Amino acid sequence: QVQLVESGGGLAQAGESLSLSCAASGGPSSRYTLGWFRQAPGKEREFVAGMSWLDGVTKYADFVRGRFTISRANAKNKMSLQMNSLKVEDTAVYYCAASSGMVTTTSLGYAYWGQGTQVTVSA
Secondary structure (H helix, E strand, O other), X not given: OOEEEEEOOEEEEOOOXXXXXXXXXXXXXXXXXXXXXXXXXXXXXXXXXXXXXXXXXXXXXXXXXXXXEEEEEHHHOEEEEEEOOOXXXXXXXXXXEEEOOOOOOOHHHOXXXXXXXXXXXXX
16 A cells, blocks of 8 residues: 655745655555645645656646646655646645556546645735
């Protein structure tokens, strides 16, 4: 079973950058598709970005494409999300998730979840 722990959230102003990290333990993260989701107050959890373990293919939500970049360091069992040009609407709790399948944008496709890290972007 994989355990996931996010870090790196915090407060930023619009236009600034933040980097999130996800540390995996309990299993070889290189064998899992890893993804980022987020959930804002009163809204459903939504897909942000993901990377397939099999071929490294990445997928991004339209609202972050060109601003956010997902990467992973399998040797370190870590995944990162570089968030640039942050917007107020990026404010949410960001979750790291792992799946044994390919990248999917639905949260039901991920069996393992971290506790989340808060990202707050002010105007």
